[in-house]
Amino acid sequence: MPTRLSANLNAVAMLRNRRDLPWPSVVGIGRIALAAGAAGLTVHPRPDQRHIRFSDLADLRALIDAEFPGAEFNIEGYPTPEFLDLALSVRPEQVTLVPDHPSQPTSDHGWDFAASRDILAPVVRRLKGEGARVSIFADPDPAGFECAAELGAERLELYTGPYGATHGDPQAAIRELERLGKAGDAAHRLGLGLNAGHDLTVENLPPLIARLPFIAEVSIGHALTAEALEHGMAGAVRRFIDACA
Numbered sequence: 001m002p003t004r005l006s007a008n009l010n011a012v013a014m015l016r017n018r019r020d021l022p023w024p025s026v027v028g029i030g031r032i033a034l035a036a037g038a039a040g041l042t043v044h045p046r047p048d049q050r051h052i053r054f055s056d057l058a059d060l061r062a063l064i065d066a067e068f069p070g071a072e073f074n075i076e077g078y079p080t081p082e083f084l085d086l087a088l089s090v091r092p093e094q095v096t097l098v099p100d101h102p103s104q105p106t107s108d109h110g111w112d113f114a115a116s117r118d119i120l121a122p123v124v125r126r127l128k129g130e131g132a133r134v135s136i137f138a139d140p141d142p143a144g145f146e147c148a149a150e151l152g153a154e155r156l157e158l159y160t161g162p163y164g165a166t167h168g169d170p171q172a173a174i175r176e177l178e179r180l181g182k183a184g185d186a187a188h189r190l191g192l193g194l195n196a197g198h199d200l201t202v203e204n205l206p207p208l209i210a211r212l213p214f215i216a217e218v219s220i221g222h223a224l225t226a227e228a229l230e231h232g233m234a235g236a237v238r239r240f241i242d243a244c245a
């Protein structure tokens with residue numbers, strides 16, 4: 001099964017929110033991405049709605065249901081009661097749990113599984129009980145993976161930010177890639193499905209897929225949007241699908 005691309009629309013929403021205008025349309029760009037071959041859409045509705053607005057979720061669900069019934073909706077966020085209610089209100093195929101504080105400028109670490117077990121256990125039960133696949137954002141450190149498996153998560157999303165940060169430093173990239181490789185192998189041995197994301201690009205994605213060909217899904221937003229400014233969103237999606245091959 002080839003690695004699927006989920007188009008993250010956060011950056012499109014950030015551009016939309018610069019003015020009190022409805023363009024660029026998050027739904028319109030999501031439609032282009034799905035029509036170009038993205039397997040799904042990802043959003044990270046943060047509490048301050050700095051980019052994705054809570055109202056975007058129902059609009060994107062309606063798009064998928066009406067025009068792309070086989071596509072998946074992946075919603076990321078910290079599992080507050082408000083986030084869980086919002087996410088589950090649109091019947092997502094997947095929810096990715098991310099340990100972000102509201103003040104964080106972006107996601108920059110995975111869960112401390114042992115310390116967060118009491119937070120995560122009831123959340124995983126509720127999400128799975130309502131039909132969502134659960135993916136948990138994880139640093140590439142196998143120490144907590146057995147705990148993640150015991151929690152019942154179907155997948156881990158490997159945080160690839162440090163790998164993305166090695167651009168221009170090939171030796172560092174090799175080191176980070178091997179760290180990701182060992183972590184991915186460990187998750188695979190535990191029977192955990194594997195997603196990956198954060199600062200992936202058309203350049204750094206092929207070596208990651210070659211090292212971890214069983215990655216089920218990569219969710220990509222920042223570099224996808226940057227590529228879209230140059231190649232259009234359809235062209236950017238195709239470039240990333242080629243990079244996943």
Ligand SMILES: CC(=O)[C@@H](O)[C@H](O)COP(=O)(O)O
Nearest residue numbers: 010044076098106107197198
């Ligand atoms: C969890 C993760 O690494 C990203 O998916 C996240 O969505 C990035 O959030 P921002 O787009 O707000 O930086």
Ligand SMILES: NCC(=O)COP(=O)(O)O
Nearest residue numbers: 197198199219220221222
């Ligand atoms: N989970 C990663 C994601 O959805 C997008 O991250 P990025 O490509 O915007 O860094």
